[in-house]
Amino acid sequence: xxxxxxxxxxxxxxxxxxxxxxxxxxxxxxxxxxxxxxxxxxxxxxxx
Amino acid sequence: xxxxxxxxxxxxxxxxxxxxxxxxxxxxxxxxxxxxxxxxxxxxxxxxxxxxxxxxxxxxxxxxxxxxxxxxxxxxxxxxxxxxxxxxxxxxxxxxxxxxxxxxxxxxxxxxxxxxxxxxxxxxxxxxxxxxxxxxxxxxxxxxxxxxxxxxxxxxxxxxxxxxxxxxxxxxxxxxxxxxxxxxxxxxxxxxxxxxxxxxxxxxxxxxxxxxxxxxxxxxxx
Amino acid sequence: xxxxxxxxxxxxxxxxxxxxxxxxxxxxxxxxxxxxxxxxxxxxxxxxxxxxxxxxxxxxxxxxxxxxxxxxxxxxxxxxxxxxxxxxxxxxxxxxxxxxxxxxxxxxxxxxxxxxxxxxxxxxxxxxxxxxxxxxxxxxxxxxxxxxxxxxxxxxxxxxxxxxxxxxxxxxxxxxxxxxxxxxxxxxxxxxxxxxxxxxxxxxxxxxxxxxxxxxxxxxxxxxxxxxxxxxxxxxxxxxxxxxxxxxxxxxxxxxxxxxxxxxxxxxxxxxxxxxxxxxxxx
Numbered sequence: 001x002x003x004x005x006x007x008x009x010x011x012x013x014x015x016x017x018x019x020x021x022x023x024x025x026x027x028x029x030x031x032x033x034x035x036x037x038x039x040x041x042x043x044x045x046x047x048x
Numbered sequence: 049x050x051x052x053x054x055x056x057x058x059x060x061x062x063x064x065x066x067x068x069x070x071x072x073x074x075x076x077x078x079x080x081x082x083x084x085x086x087x088x089x090x091x092x093x094x095x096x097x098x099x100x101x102x103x104x105x106x107x108x109x110x111x112x113x114x115x116x117x118x119x120x121x122x123x124x125x126x127x128x129x130x131x132x133x134x135x136x137x138x139x140x141x142x143x144x145x146x147x148x149x150x151x152x153x154x155x156x157x158x159x160x161x162x163x164x165x166x167x168x169x170x171x172x173x174x175x176x177x178x179x180x181x182x183x184x185x186x187x188x189x190x191x192x193x194x195x196x197x198x199x200x201x202x203x204x205x206x207x208x209x210x211x212x213x214x215x216x217x218x219x220x221x222x223x224x225x226x227x228x229x230x231x232x233x234x235x236x237x238x239x240x241x242x243x244x245x246x247x248x249x250x251x252x253x254x255x256x257x258x259x260x261x262x263x264x265x266x267x268x269x270x
Numbered sequence: 271x272x273x274x275x276x277x278x279x280x281x282x283x284x285x286x287x288x289x290x291x292x293x294x295x296x297x298x299x300x301x302x303x304x305x306x307x308x309x310x311x312x313x314x315x316x317x318x319x320x321x322x323x324x325x326x327x328x329x330x331x332x333x334x335x336x337x338x339x340x341x342x343x344x345x346x347x348x349x350x351x352x353x354x355x356x357x358x359x360x361x362x363x364x365x366x367x368x369x370x371x372x373x374x375x376x377x378x379x380x381x382x383x384x385x386x387x388x389x390x391x392x393x394x395x396x397x398x399x400x401x402x403x404x405x406x407x408x409x410x411x412x413x414x415x416x417x418x419x420x421x422x423x424x425x426x427x428x429x430x431x432x433x434x435x436x437x438x439x440x441x442x443x444x445x446x447x448x449x450x451x452x453x454x455x456x457x458x459x460x461x462x463x464x465x466x467x468x469x470x471x472x473x474x475x476x477x478x479x480x481x482x483x484x485x486x487x488x489x490x491x492x493x494x495x496x497x498x499x500x501x502x503x504x505x506x507x508x509x510x511x512x513x514x515x516x517x518x519x520x521x522x523x524x525x526x527x528x529x530x531x532x533x534x535x536x537x538x539x540x541x542x543x544x545x546x547x548x549x550x551x552x553x
Contacts, residue, residue, distance in 0.1 A: 002320065002335040003401050010340040014347070014390045018499070025506050026291065032492040032513040033289025041472050041510060042514050043276030043293040058360055089313045148344055152389075197441050212429050212445065216422040217454055220461040227465065245462070250457055264366060 051136045055144025060151060062121045069152055073117070077110040077156050081163050086131075092169055099170040100229030101222075103160060106191070108218045110156050112211055115193030118149050119201040138263035142194060146258065150190035157182055173234040181228035181244045185221050188251035192217050195258035198265050220250055274376070274508045290525065291509035299502035300500045306495035315341040315486040321485070337401050339515070342488050344394040346389045347498035352512050354384030354500065355424055365441065371445030374441040375515070376447050379507035383500065388421040423451045437515065 001007070033041060063069050084102045088094050093101075161182075164170050172178055196217065200210040224246045231240025276293055291301075322333035334341075358381040365373035395414065396406045408414050429445050431440065 002341075003337040006337060006397050006401055007339050010394045011343060013393055013397070014343045017386065017390055017393075021383075022503055025503065025510055029291030029506060029510045029513065030289055032510065032517055033291065036289075036513050036516045036520070038289075038461075041289075041509075041513070043291070101506055101545045195446075199430065199447055199542070209429060212422075213426040216419050216426060217450070219419050220454075220457045223465045242464070246457075253453060253457065257450065261420065261449075264442050265446060 049199055051140045052144040052147060055141055056151070058145040059118065059121060059145055059148035063117070063148070063152060066121075066183055067259070068117060069114070069155070073110060073113050073152075073157060076113060077106055077160050078110045078163050080106040080109055081160060081167055085167055095168040099164050099168040099246075100233055102168065103170075103227045103229065104225045105162045106160055107157055107185075107225075108215070108222060109205055111153055111193055111218075112214060114152050114156070115197040115214065116206060116210055117198040118145055118194060119206070120215075124173035124236075125199065138266050139259040141266070143172050143255075146190045146194040146255070149194055150186050153186045153190060154183075157186065158192050170233050172232060174232045174240065177240045177244065178229060178232035180246055181225060181232065181240065183242065184244055184247035184251050185225040185228075188221055188247060188254055189218065191251060191254040191258045192221075195254065195261060195265075197212050198262070217254075221247065224250065274372075274505055275512065277523065291506045291513070293505075296505050298411055298507070303495065303499045303502055307446060308496055310342065310488070310491050310495045312444055313484070317483045318342075318488045323461055333385055336400055338485065340394055340398040342492040344391060344398060346492040347390040349493050350496050350500045351384055351387040351391050351417070351420075352548065354380045354387060354504075355420065358384055358427070358448050359452035362445040363452075365445040366449065371437075371441070371515070374445065375508055377445065377513040378431060378511050379504055381424055381431075381448065383503055383507060385421065385424050385428055387496075387500075388417065388424070392417060410475055412459060412463045415462045416470070419458045420451070420455055423454060427451065437518065476532070496553050 064138065079104065086097060088098065088102075091255040099112070159179075193214065196214045197210060200206050200213055226241045227236065227238050228243035228247065230236030231238050231243070276295075277386050318339070320333070320336045321338040322331045322335055324330070325332040358377045358487050361373045361377035361380065363369075365377060395417075399408055399414075427444065430447055433440075435443075
């Protein structure tokens with residue numbers, strides 16, 4: 001494979017950015033969820 | 049129209065009394081040109097070739113200061129409230145403040161223009177093109193500066209926030225004005241009047257956008 | 271629209287479910303993203319061919335070779351950058367028109383994701399440009415320069431949003447800035463296009479890329495996978511913005527209640543000392 005280093009760098013930097021952002025969003029969502037009553041979180045349903 | 053002139057005259061009168069423009073902004077502008085000269089190793093031909101770009105970089109940095117001033121005078125003494133109470137329409141307030149800012153910028157540009165000729169050995173070949181494109185660029189800068197100045201105004205972080213918001217907006221002005229001046233100063237073989245058209249378009253777009261957006265903005269302040 | 275926030279609460283009993291921003295919709299999208307990502311990796315690294323074609327000299331080959339595999343990230347990221355920031359401008363415009371907090375939060379969520387995708391676009395573009403254009407940065411390409419200005423503009427938008435302010439005033443300022451970005455970008459694009467014409471314009475390599483069937487399929491698959499991911503993270507980010515606003519207003523109410531309680535106490539002691547019984551007017 002030509003340009004293997006560039007390809008690895010490009011894919012891994014992108015993956016690292018997107019995954020770390022997603023993890024950050026999910027964790028912050030979990031932390032803040034605890035501080036908002038369930039009836040104000042409209043997407044929460046009991047059957048979920 | 050009378051109201052526009054009244055608002056503009058108010059800003060200019062404050063500026064004349066405080067002398068911030070004369071004693072702080074103008075020396076900053078010239079110091080910027082001198083520093084840029086150092087950066088290019090004071091190479092005479094390089095300075096002359098790059099003088100359009102250096103000139104406009106200095107103008108835009110100076111415009112940041114002037115735009116901050118233009119908002120600061122409203123906040124000191126709560127002049128904005130008085131303006132709102134006066135029932136002048138937001139679009140006219142915007143036009144008046146942009147006009148005052150444009151007038152100040154024009155003075156600074158004239159000063160910088162002389163400094164450019166003296167320090168960088170620039171030669172103006174097409175005076176009309178230089179004046180016309182500088183006027184169009186100035187109106188655009190003043191309109192964008194007035195609008196974004198209020199956007200970044202009331203939060204105690206104006207000094208750092210305004211440049212972040214405003215410098216990307218200035219990108220097309222820097223490109224257009226540099227190319228137009230390149231033609232006017234004979235350092236680039238381009239059609240300067242086409243670039244003048246682009247600067248005019250920018251000025252028009254931001255004047256209209258600013259006039260429309262100023263009302264909701266002032267409400268947000270109040 | 272209701273996918274962002276879910277159904278209205280109605281008469282549902284209060285939920286004892288664990289606190290997070292997920293729902294059935296996000297779980298489906300999340301699984302679809304992961305499945306799609308596996309498929310994309312297979313197509314991008316194994317099935318799709320490297321880009322090469324016969325060169326001018328006999329026996330030689332030219333093209334991007336395996337560097338084309340970077341395009342399967344770069345191109346979808348670019349498409350969804352423009353979509354996300356366009357969505358931000360659109361939501362900002364609707365906010366100024368209709369004044370719904372929905373639109374403000376949608377603008378916030380899409381701007382943040384758009385800036386992130388823009389960073390991915392710029393980084394992968396530079397990493398691709400180094401071997402193919404022989405430079406990290408190509409000033410001669412309109413899209414490259416315009417995308418950088420776009421990145422700076424909306425990074426400024428996020429900077430404005432991060433400054434504490436009254437929610438209503440912040441929403442209005444942000445909305446104007448969001449629309450302003452959409453006003454600015456066509457002008458920047460135009461000016462850069464004229465500007466770079468003074469040099470020999472390097473033709474965009476993407477246009478001369480001879481796209482094979484499987485290459486094209488992989489690009490489209492990449493756009494689809496990135497789109498599903500975008501929707502997934504957008505819903506989560508939107509709900510996070512919703513939570514942030516709830517916490518902010520709850521904090522404000524708590525502070526107000528505290529103040530009122532203090533005022534009430536002061537008033538009550540005042541009333542007790544004075545004995546007039548009028549001091550308890552504070553609720």
